[in-house]
Amino acid sequence: MGNHASKEFTPLRIAVLTISDTRNDQTDTSGKYLVEALQDAGHRYEDKIIVKDDIYQIRAIASAWIASDDVDVILLTGGTGFTSRDSTPEAIIPLLDKTIEGFGELFRHLSYADIGTSTVQSRALAGLANNTLVVCMPGSTGACDLAWKGILLEQLDSRHSPCNFVPHLSADAPCCDGK
Template structure:
């Protein structure tokens, strides 16, 4: 019996949202790191924005991207800590059709080796909304690099086995591989 071939890499349309009250395009090193990594991997930057850490502004932008046929993935950076201004989880969780619990757990597990027990203060999370994967990572440039390099790069690659997020995204026609 012949083995099924791996699907080829499928470029995804990814939007990057930086959540910050202080960053500008010139000082947004976290957003820039994500853009550099996703384009180097062969994906397309669909949208990029910087928004103040305000629940309703966050929801408005991400809701628009989720509703768009042109955005398959949203990666937000910032607003996942514990200060009074950190509102990303509260803003975006209501938009999720399903949470991706394993994302936050895995991100914190990976981060433990890099920043020690301070990782417990990360409220990194993810979910699916209207066929769009939404990933929320901390605002530090190193956290963004960790999230992409050690988690998102594989999970946003349709050829990654045994499974990845590509089959769950809108406008994608690929099946998930089994572990067998």
């Protein structure tokens, strides 16, 4: 197996989807945080939408971005808890070609330092769909910061060794099977 790191930074095209029944453009601190963080890291902001916590609305937006040639990564924030309205995992899991179990595991491990055993209630997850990385995080700004700084900043950086997600986001990549 080869090293999946590059000597040059590859800016990714990233879309942000906030799932919330109560947030709007002024109160969506998590979505704003993710947009600023991805831009500060050198990536390209493609789109940001706020959608109600509805399986089919979430799935429709995510599906459109997954099918688009203009989006490499989708960052979703919100809807990953246990309330009756939390439906992000149910919306996204059927769209994934492969799940990245390690994302949720590592997120919960990192989160334990902040919130203790309450982290077991997080259904954070990630996966690949049509060579697009799809990442589902809790809706708090702190959780998005934790996921960004603790996992995504490095894994979305093509220079990170020994490996990162970037080579998996192209059907032409030598380590990908083109599905």
